[in-house]
Amino acid sequence: MPEEPATPRPPGVFLAHAPADSAQADALDALLRAGGARTAVDESRDLSDELPAEPVLQDLGACDVLLVVWSSAAAEDAHVAEQRTYAADFGKPCLVWPLDGTDAPEGAEQMPPGSSADDAAAAVHQLLDRQPSDAPPAEDGTAVGPGRWTIESDARDGDVLEAELTGSSDGDGSSSAEQSGHLTGVHRRAGLEGRLTGRWWSTPAASRLDLELESSFGLHPVREQRHLQLRGGPGALTAEDVHGIADPRTYRLTRGNGS
The missing domain is CATH 3.40.50.10140 (Toll/interleukin-1 receptor homology (TIR) domain)
Known part of the structure; x- marks a missing residue:
């Protein structure tokens, strides 16, 4: 063929x-x-x-x-x-x-x-002599809310966030309202494990999850931001990095302990 x-x-x-x-x-x-x-x-x-x-x-x-x-x-x-x-x-x-x-x-x-x-x-x-094309559609209204989440990326050496998201809606309490809050948990990366703290923002209208993270690996904390475009999926959410050219990541988000 x-x-x-x-x-x-x-x-x-x-x-x-x-x-x-x-x-x-x-x-x-x-x-x-x-x-x-x-x-x-x-x-x-x-x-x-x-x-x-x-x-x-x-x-x-x-x-x-x-x-x-x-x-x-x-x-x-x-x-x-x-x-x-x-x-x-x-x-x-x-x-x-x-x-x-x-x-x-x-x-x-x-x-x-x-x-x-x-x-x-x-x-x-x-x-670049290229015609614009349609980006993959986001799942309209896809959102992440307070609770325990496992966020696993496709990084070659492994990258898993196990985080408890706390917070309340900044809007009118509807499912479409933007939410934000703090997060705590564990970050596992490349065989290392560190304490995880930070903040999160969920925007259902844009199907976005924004994370501001601080991971304690050894003596020096690692600070980073992640901006995820959420997609739907059976039994779990999937997502991809909003930004990045050389090594954009995809993710699987599971409510609970990921099991």
Whole structure:
């Protein structure tokens, strides 16, 4: 039998921006993901040893294009400068979406002043010579609420959160209301086990679960954020990382102890 053609890899877009431009970057991020692209952002804003965090470097190396949300704030942002430098070292094309009249960096393709987020998303697909496609649909209204949850990722070396989520609805008490609270439990990763604390936010309207985690492995706590797009599934929820190009993870979420 003839082999079925491989599914094309979605385009990977690294979004570089200053914190002051987060609202514009978030809007563009949503448009790109709705058009079928994988996106990455620097959520850690860590320059330890004057280097971006390892996941940021991996995503810069794996992306197809660096898209810079450009402004006076971005021009003075050390993280944006580092991301531009490493993307250039990796040979990645750079597209600039200008928010104001700040002179664009050299070597970048700049969009016309006054361009919208829709224009920027279209310019990415044009630059990569790819047509937008529909992203996999989320299960409408899928949510995670208070209780005990096991969240297991497909990481090669193993990654399991066993967490008790506590909190109450911030809305009107309906099943569609956003919820948030604290979490405690155990984090098992690569043969290690550590105490887990943090916060969680569930947004049923967007089928999103956002986690802010601190895991105590040895002397130094590991802090991270995870943003999960929830999907439905028989007997359990599944999810995938909202962001990430080099190594996006998928997850299985089970209420109770996971057994």
